[in-house]
Amino acid sequence: MEQFKQKFIEEANDLIQDLESSCLILSSEPDNQAHVETIFRAMHSLKGGSAMFGFDMIDACTHQLETAYDMVRSGAMKVDDKLLDISFKVIDHVKDLLEENDNLSESTLQNHSQLLIKISEIVNVDDSKTKDPEHSSSSAEETYDNDINTYYIKFVPNRDIFRNGTNPLLIINELVSLGENKVYSFVSEIPVFEKIDATHCYTHWVVLLATNATKEDIQEVFMFVDVDCEVEINNLGSNLSIKEADLIEIDSEYENGADLTADLILSHLEPIVKSESISDNIEVEEKKNNIKNHSISSIRVSSEKLDELINLVSELVTRQASLSLLAENLDHKDLNPISEDIDKISRRLRDSTFSIRLIPIENMVTRFRRLVRELSADFDKNIDFITEGTDTELDKSIIEGLLEPIMHIIRNNIDHGLESVKERKALGKPENGTILLKAFYSGANVYIQLSDDGRGIDVEKIRRKGINLGHIPEDAAMSDKEILDMIFLPGFSTTTKVTSVSGRGVGMDIVKRKVTELKGEVSIDTEKDVGTTMTIKLPLTLSIIDGLLVMIDDTHYVIPLATARKCFDFSHKDLTNAVNNLIYIDDHHIPFANLRTEFGINTEPPEREQIVAIEYNGSDFGLAIDHIVGEYQAVLKSLGSMYRDQEIISGATILGDGTVALVLDPHKIISQFKFDKGSKE
Amino acid sequence: MAKKILIVDDSDSIREVVNFTLENEGFDVLVGVDGQDALKFLNGDKIDLLITDLHMPNMNGIELIKEVRKMDVYKMIPILFLTTESQTEKKMEAKNAGATGWIIKPFVPAKLIGAINKVLA
Amino acid sequence: MIDSNNNQSDVGTYLTFEMNEETFAINVSKVLNILEMQKITWVPRARDYMKGVINLRGAVLPVVDLRIKFGLPIKEDSVDTSIIVLSIIKEEEEVLLGSIVDGVREVLEIKDDSIVASPVIGTRYNSELTTGMLQVDDKFITILDIDKVFSINDVVEYKEQSTTETLEK
Numbered sequence: 001m002e003q004f005k006q007k008f009i010e011e012a013n014d015l016i017q018d019l020e021s022s023c024l025i026l027s028s029e030p031d032n033q034a035h036v037e038t039i040f041r042a043m044h045s046l047k048g049g050s051a052m053f054g055f056d057m058i059d060a061c062t063h064q065l066e067t068a069y070d071m072v073r074s075g076a077m078k079v080d081d082k083l084l085d086i087s088f089k090v091i092d093h094v095k096d097l098l099e100e101n102d103n104l105s106e107s108t109l110q111n112h113s114q115l116l117i118k119i120s121e122i123v124n125v126d127d128s129k130t131k132d133p134e135h136s137s138s139s140a141e142e143t144y145d146n147d148i149n150t151y152y153i154k155f156v157p158n159r160d161i162f163r164n165g166t167n168p169l170l171i172i173n174e175l176v177s178l179g180e181n182k183v184y185s186f187v188s189e190i191p192v193f194e195k196i197d198a199t200h201c202y203t204h205w206v207v208l209l210a211t212n213a214t215k216e217d218i219q220e221v222f223m224f225v226d227v228d229c230e231v232e233i234n235n236l237g238s239n240l241s242i243k244e245a246d247l248i249e250i251d252s253e254y255e256n257g258a259d260l261t262a263d264l265i266l267s268h269l270e271p272i273v274k275s276e277s278i279s280d281n282i283e284v285e286e287k288k289n290n291i292k293n294h295s296i297s298s299i300r301v302s303s304e305k306l307d308e309l310i311n312l313v314s315e316l317v318t319r320q321a322s323l324s325l326l327a328e329n330l331d332h333k334d335l336n337p338i339s340e341d342i343d344k345i346s347r348r349l350r351d352s353t354f355s356i357r358l359i360p361i362e363n364m365v366t367r368f369r370r371l372v373r374e375l376s377a378d379f380d381k382n383i384d385f386i387t388e389g390t391d392t393e394l395d396k397s398i399i400e401g402l403l404e405p406i407m408h409i410i411r412n413n414i415d416h417g418l419e420s421v422k423e424r425k426a427l428g429k430p431e432n433g434t435i436l437l438k439a440f441y442s443g444a445n446v447y448i449q450l451s452d453d454g455r456g457i458d459v460e461k462i463r464r465k466g467i468n469l470g471h472i473p474e475d476a477a478m479s480d481k482e483i484l485d486m487i488f489l490p491g492f493s494t495t496t497k498v499t500s501v502s503g504r505g506v507g508m509d510i511v512k513r514k515v516t517e518l519k520g521e522v523s524i525d526t527e528k529d530v531g532t533t534m535t536i537k538l539p540l541t542l543s544i545i546d547g548l549l550v551m552i553d554d555t556h557y558v559i560p561l562a563t564a565r566k567c568f569d570f571s572h573k574d575l576t577n578a579v580n581n582l583i584y585i586d587d588h589h590i591p592f593a594n595l596r597t598e599f600g601i602n603t604e605p606p607e608r609e610q611i612v613a614i615e616y617n618g619s620d621f622g623l624a625i626d627h628i629v630g631e632y633q634a635v636l637k638s639l640g641s642m643y644r645d646q647e648i649i650s651g652a653t654i655l656g657d658g659t660v661a662l663v664l665d666p667h668k669i670i671s672q673f674k675f676d677k678g679s680k681e
Numbered sequence: 682m683a684k685k686i687l688i689v690d691d692s693d694s695i696r697e698v699v700n701f702t703l704e705n706e707g708f709d710v711l712v713g714v715d716g717q718d719a720l721k722f723l724n725g726d727k728i729d730l731l732i733t734d735l736h737m738p739n740m741n742g743i744e745l746i747k748e749v750r751k752m753d754v755y756k757m758i759p760i761l762f763l764t765t766e767s768q769t770e771k772k773m774e775a776k777n778a779g780a781t782g783w784i785i786k787p788f789v790p791a792k793l794i795g796a797i798n799k800v801l802a
Numbered sequence: 803m804i805d806s807n808n809n810q811s812d813v814g815t816y817l818t819f820e821m822n823e824e825t826f827a828i829n830v831s832k833v834l835n836i837l838e839m840q841k842i843t844w845v846p847r848a849r850d851y852m853k854g855v856i857n858l859r860g861a862v863l864p865v866v867d868l869r870i871k872f873g874l875p876i877k878e879d880s881v882d883t884s885i886i887v888l889s890i891i892k893e894e895e896e897v898l899l900g901s902i903v904d905g906v907r908e909v910l911e912i913k914d915d916s917i918v919a920s921p922v923i924g925t926r927y928n929s930e931l932t933t934g935m936l937q938v939d940d941k942f943i944t945i946l947d948i949d950k951v952f953s954i955n956d957v958v959e960y961k962e963q964s965t966t967e968t969l970e971k
Contacts, residue, residue: 004701008694044736048765049694051787223796224782227772299714300693312860555844599846639845639855641897642864646847652855652862660843660855660862 008053009098014300015042016091021366023087027373030079039087040069046094057104057112058097061090064119071123086118088370148179148212150242150269152262154232156204161228163199168229172205174221179211182242184254206260208242234262236269306356310635313346313353317635320346322657358393358540361439361448364403365390371407372435375414382421382432383414392439394446398538401518402448405511409450409534410435412508417454417532427529429453446540451533457526459483465492484524488512519562547653548612549632549661550625553601556661557625558634558653563666565613565620567628572605575624583622585613592622593673614666621670636663648672683709684801685726689719689733689745690763695786699732699763702790703797716740720748727754730801732784735764735771743778750779759800763788812914818907818943819886822874825907827936827945828888834898835887836906839879851957856900858887865900866952873957877904891949899952910943912936917945 019042022035029035043066050058065087071077093115096108153175157168172183183205190202209218215233222231249268254260320343327339365387372385394402418433425431438449459480466472466486486492490509511534515522520538539545539562547558548567568585575583575594582589592611611622634653639662643649650665686708690696696712703710711728713719715737722728731749735742742762749755762775762783772783784796816827817836835858842854842865851870855862865885869876877883882905890897917934931950936943 004694004698007697008692011692011694041736044765045692048786049692051765052695052698220792220795223784224800227769227776601846637862639862640864641892641895642852642866642899643845643848643855646845648847649845652843654857654860654862658857659841660857662843662845662855 005053008049008055009101011300012046012049012058012094012098015046016094017363017366018042019087019091020370023084023091024366024369024373026079027081027084033073036069036072036079040066040073043069055097058094061093061112061115061119064116064123065090068119068123082122086115086122089115090119148210149238150236151207151209151211151215151218152232152234152236152265153207153209153218154204154230154260154262155207155222156230157201157225158228158230159200159202161201161225166225166228168201168203168205171221171225172207175207175209175218178213178218178221179209180242181210182208182247182250184208184260188257206265208247208265210242232262236262236266242269301356310353310357313350317346317350319658355393357395357397359396359399360391360393361399362390364399364406365437367403368406368410368437371410372414375411379414380420381414381418383418384432384434385437386434387437389439390437392441392446392448394538394540398518398520401514402536402538405514405522405536406437406448406450408508408511413450413452413454413532417452417456419455423455446538448536448538449533450536451531453531456528456530456532457484457487457524458528459526462486481523484526487524488522545634545636545663547632547634547663549629549655550610550612550627551629552595552599552626553603556629556655556659557595558632558661558663559612559614559623559625559666560663561631563614563616565615568611568613568622570609570611570624572607572609575609575611583611585611585620585622588620590620590622592624593669594624595669596624596626598669598673612666614670616667616670621666623666623669632661634661634663683707684729685709685711686730686732686797687711687713687719687722687728688763689713689716689731689737689742691715691734691737695734695763699793702793706794706797708797716742716745716748719745723749723752723755729758730797731755731758731760732763732797733760735762735766735775743774746775746778746780761796761800813911814914816910816912816945817886818910819884819903820882820905820907821869821872821903822877825941825943826903827910827912827943828886828948829945830909832888832890832948833886834889837885837887837900839883839885839902849955853902856885858898858900861898863887863898863900865902867902868951869902869904871951871957880905882906888948890952892952897952910938912945920944 019039022038022042025032025035026039043062047059047062047066050056050062068077068083072079072083077083093108093111096111097104100108155168155171155175157166161168175181176183184207186204186206187202189204190196196202211218215235218233219231222229246269250260250265253264253268258264324339324343327335369385372383375381376383413435414433418435419427419429421431424433434451434453436449436451438447438451440447463472463478463483466483467474467476469492471486471489471492472478487508488511490507492507492509512522515536515538518538520536522534522536524532524534526532545558546561548561548564550557550559566586570583575592578592581591581593583592590613594609596605606626609624609626610628611624612628613620613622615621632653632655636651636653639646639649639652648665648669649662650668651663652660653663655661686703688696688699688703688710689712690699691714696714700710700712711722713722716733717739719731719733720740731746733742733745737745740748742764746760749758749760759781760779762780763786764771764783765786766772775783781800782796784793815830817830817833818825818827820826837856837858840856842856844854845852848854851867853865853867853870855864857863867876883902884906885900885902886906887898887900890899917936920932920935931947931954933945933947936945
């Protein structure tokens with residue numbers, strides 16, 4: 001069951017996303033019927049799945065809300081802030097429940113009971129409706145009862161029961177198989193022969209059954225026919241004998257044509273205890289299920305399948321490279337064009353396969369909208385959140401990694417950037433502050449910009465802070481941009497007061513770190529009283545990198561081109577004679593590391609070695625390697641958990657000949673290099 | 682020969698759980714994600730039992746059953762609903778469309794198998 | 803592959819292989835593939851027994867040398883030297899890895915009751931890493947608990963007591 005549970009969790013998370021965005025739309029368009037439908041459906045699916053996979057608490061609260069939205073559908077209820085607030089709370093709660101799974105925290109449990117009370121206040125449903133008659137009611141009262149009980153079962157098939165292919169006798173047979181029994185059949189309604197319609201059923205039955213089966217078990221017998229008949233099941237009590245000798249009185253009542261009701265039978269048996277009459281005729285609810293079917297324009301594919309596809313495609317492309325090489329060498333006049341065609345197709349196939357992993361930024365915008373909605377209430381600021389270009393696509397893993405930094409930026413915009421309504425009025429700005437999220441492509445990169453029209457960042461204030469914190473000297477000549485960049489230094493925060501929002505212990509340094517982890521860059525622009533813009537620049541995907549293929553000893557390595565600036569040729573002697581690992585390149589002395597030494601390779605080095613200059617913290621750092629093979633577009637693959645301690649390797653890629661090349665992380669190599677030598681100086 | 686069962690549900694997890702349960706019982710299982718998707722299976726090898734969800738995009742369970750019952754070969758096959766709906770009204774609608782019976786979610790595998798054996802017997 | 807529970811008495815299917823003239827066995831459910839020895843891309847700054855990575859159908863597969871991990875002498879690669887592709891559970895995650903051994907022998911069906919517990923004294927290998935021993939003709943086969951072997955990151959402790967004569971029960 002576990003593997004399905006995982007699947008359900010994924011599915012549930014998608015449903016939650018639908019719920020969130022539809023709830024948000026309802027908050028501005030409360031009459032949007034289509035989104036009420038979406039919410040109802042999502043709640044319904046969540047309910048079904050959660051009950052199935054043991055998330056009973058999700059079942060409980062979604063069931064309640066489903067009822068609420070059903071009432072909205074039927075017009076019995078209106079969408080208001082109260083309902084939306086509780087919906088958002090339930091959404092968050094369901095997220096918690098999914099995440100915590102079996103290890104529910106104290107706060108989640110508390111939250112749960114509080115939520116249920118709140119929902120019921122809003123929904124104000126009477127109990128009979130919230131209880132699901134099919135399971136919750138009967139199981140609670142019946143299952144612990146292991147005694148033999150005597151049941152009175154009256155089975156009155158509808159006239160046309162045969163039409164559905166049901167044979168009532170089979171049902172009687174199934175009933176009597178459950179225990180000791182007595183069956184009375186009533187045929188008085190059979191008309192005179194000429195008037196008999198052979199397709200009609202005129203008979204009904206009363207069965208007395210002494211069994212240890214529960215009422216639920218008995219109901220199960222009627223599971224497929226309960227709309228084709230009337231069924232009455234009464235538990236007459238335990239320890240009632242239905243042996244022939246004890247039924248003589250009932251038999252004679254039957255012979256006399258009496259209607260054998262439960263009460264009548266009970267009066268002839270040992271008169272013991274309660275008779276609870278639970279009719280199986282479930283109250284018909286007035287519901288119109290006119291669910292509109294909106295068609296889905298996308299399908300869900302498991303990421304494993306996707307990875308497998310990407311693997312196969314990259315294998316195809318690398319093998320294709322060998323084929324091209326072979327065709328070129330053979331110079332066969334028929335083979336060459338075919339190889340070229342296949343080459344083109346393979347590349348297109350690769351590009352479109354990789355694009356499958358790309359999802360529109362729209363997917364995370366919902367979260368931001370909610371954040372803005374919540375924070376504008378918290379800060380009592382009026383904010384318009386505007387988005388542009390949210391159909392811009394990015395690798396799913398990048399989008400996931402961006403959530404936290406962007407949410408932090410938005411918090412900062414609202415907390416520090418935007419002024420209060422009063423201040424804005426005084427400045428002659430519109431009352432509502434604006435936060436603009438803009439995404440667009442440029443070259444092989446995606447840019448995401450977050451702008452506010454607030455007070456802007458006071459550069460002078462940052463400069464003074466930098467001096468006070470000892471980051472820069474008093475008389476430092478720095479551009480505004482350089483000063484602003486200090487915001488990304490750890491521990492650099494410009495507010496003196498800690499607010500509930502930005503006081504969460506994360507600063508802009510975290511934003512910078514997260515974006516860097518995604519191989520992206522973040523920059524900042526600001527103008528006093530006009531606003532602040534944060535720009536995040538990201539690669540399109542993490543799975544393909546443009547690299548420089550190099551060799552050290554007999555192993556191929558890939559150095560990402562994004563970091564490599566230039567290459568220089570040196571003799572081995574030049575490198576060994578260098579003082580303090582500094583070498584003279586382009587009128588500068590730059591530090592370098594010989595990767596042979598770094599990797600502990602002891603074989604004989606070649607006479608001439610190459611230095612690849614890597615841009616590191618604004619200056620150059622050289623990495624010495626044996627020789628450069630050429631540029632290479634690498635499909636990045638993980639080295640897996642067995643090699644997770646090798647931080648200097650960011651992954652591997654498969655070369656045309658099928659061997660593996662390692663993709664280096666030059667920044668990690670350099671930072672670890674500095675660390676090693678630092679103690680010696 | 683193993684009986685062929687077609688499951689139609691828009692929920693991946695439910696579909697997989699049913700698929701897993703039935704394959705373990707030795708049934709031959711086909712899966713469809715909605716009514717429209719299911720129809721394409723019905724034109725292939727003859728199936729012995731159809732199990733379908735009620736609420737699905739594109740073509741819901743009721744519409745699907747109506748379509749199925751129109752086909753000559755499928756006039757008589759058993760059709761079960763797998764649904765969270767337990768109101769009589771829904772059941773009646775399903776019956777009238779041609780359903781044989783229903784299984785209410787959540788279900789335990791034994792109950793599912795029991796219901797299936799009942800209609801395949 | 804043979805279904806492991808089609809019989810009334812419990813029979814396990816094992817792949818046997820050789821390292822340093824000794825025979826070992828691993829449950830076949832752990833074995834995905836057997837590959838010929840091939841060029842392995844060395845990964846810098848890793849433990850000695852981590853030999854590097856190879857390309858397994860487009861995925862990158864880490865390869866370990868089980869002989870180094872067990873502190874056994876390394877024979878020069880021969881036509882028999884093989885890489886067994888294993889699926890192990892490490893820190894509750896499924897991990898695929900290749901393991902170099904001197905040679906792969908055969909697939910054996912072994913009844914559970916013919917496996918004896920490894921004697922705590924006298925066995926060369928940490929008894930926690932084995933599920934038991936098995937005698938076939940006059941040879942002993944050590945059945946490895948491969949998940950446990952790789953749950954330890956260091957070279958596995960190699961006990962000093964010398965072997966087979968103390969094995970009779």
